[in-house]
Amino acid sequence: MRVDIYSDIACPWCYIGERRFARALADRSDADAIEVAFQPFQLDPDLPETPQPLMQRLAEKFGAQKDAAMERVTAMGEEEGLTFQFDDALAVNTFMAHRLLWLAEQEAGPAAQRSLAEKLFAAHFTHGENIADPGVLTDLATTAGLDREQAHAFLASDEGAEEVQALIERAQRLGIRAVPTFVFNNESAVQGAQSADTFRRVLDEVMDAASASG
Numbered sequence: 001m002r003v004d005i006y007s008d009i010a011c012p013w014c015y016i017g018e019r020r021f022a023r024a025l026a027d028r029s030d031a032d033a034i035e036v037a038f039q040p041f042q043l044d045p046d047l048p049e050t051p052q053p054l055m056q057r058l059a060e061k062f063g064a065q066k067d068a069a070m071e072r073v074t075a076m077g078e079e080e081g082l083t084f085q086f087d088d089a090l091a092v093n094t095f096m097a098h099r100l101l102w103l104a105e106q107e108a109g110p111a112a113q114r115s116l117a118e119k120l121f122a123a124h125f126t127h128g129e130n131i132a133d134p135g136v137l138t139d140l141a142t143t144a145g146l147d148r149e150q151a152h153a154f155l156a157s158d159e160g161a162e163e164v165q166a167l168i169e170r171a172q173r174l175g176i177r178a179v180p181t182f183v184f185n186n187e188s189a190v191q192g193a194q195s196a197d198t199f200r201r202v203l204d205e206v207m208d209a210a211s212a213s214g
Contacts, residue, residue: 001207006039006171006181007117009094009131010047012073012084015121017180017193019080024199030207037110038117040098040168041179047093049132057091076193077125088128097131099160100141100151102167106160108145116144185210 005021007014025031047057058066074084097120104113119140123129129136134155141151154160182190182199184206190198 001033001185001203001210002035002037004037004039004183004186006041006176006183007179008041008043009097009117009120009124010043010091011179012077012125013193014180015082015125016073016077016080017182018117018121019082020193020196021182021199023080023196024203027200028203034203035110036114037105038101038113039171040101040164041171041176041181042094042098042168043179044091045093045095045168047091049093049096051090051092051130051132054089054091055086083126085126085128089125090128090130092130092132094131095161095164096134096137096155098164098168100137100155102160102164103151103154104141104144104146107147107150112145116140116146119144 003021005014005018007018021036025034025036028034055066055070058070062069070084070086074086077084101113101116101120104116120131123136123140124131131137134152137155138148138152142148178191180191180193182202184190184202188202188206190202
């Protein structure tokens with residue numbers, strides 16, 4: 001089975017949803033037979049690569065409503081063992097981070113890509129790092145098992161940009177308008193940060209269907 005997770009590093013619900021899905025996947029004895037890959041999606045592609053405080057950006061877009069929303073996300077994150085430090089987080093363009101995730105899958109495989117995605121989420125939401133900074137990204141790539149010199153050279157180039165943009169446009173053609181969206185075997189899709197139980201049920205259903213057809 002293959003599961004494609006359409007997500008954006010700047011999306012807190014993507015972080016929560018990924019963690020819930022990971023819990024559901026870890027409960028399966030056949031987890032190693034399920035390939036999980038992250039697919040790019042940008043919630044705000046017009047953001048510059050120069051960061052600004054995330055709370056300032058949210059205040060510009062949502063006004064006072066942002067406070068209640070952030071409190072809810074923080075509380076739900078805590079339930080999953082995640083720490084959201086929105087006061088420290090930076091709003092910045094995520095395209096370069098998506099390029100690096102693309103490289104990770106190409107060079108090291110889906111498992112390394114998943115490891116890098118988790119590190120990117122934590123860097124952005126917990127540690128307040130600039131995920132458009134090549135130095136930060138190179139360090140994260142290295143801790144996820146990628147070659148440091150290769151990652152550094154890749155980020156200094158335009159390599160992967162056309163491919164990632166094509167994947168973003170493909171997601172739009174598939175009708176994906178919100179993230180996270182989990183697509184199972186290119187057939188069934190689950191949208192949103194669903195509960196781990198929901199993901200367990202869907203995994204069971206898709207695996208049973210695949211067995212029946214195989």
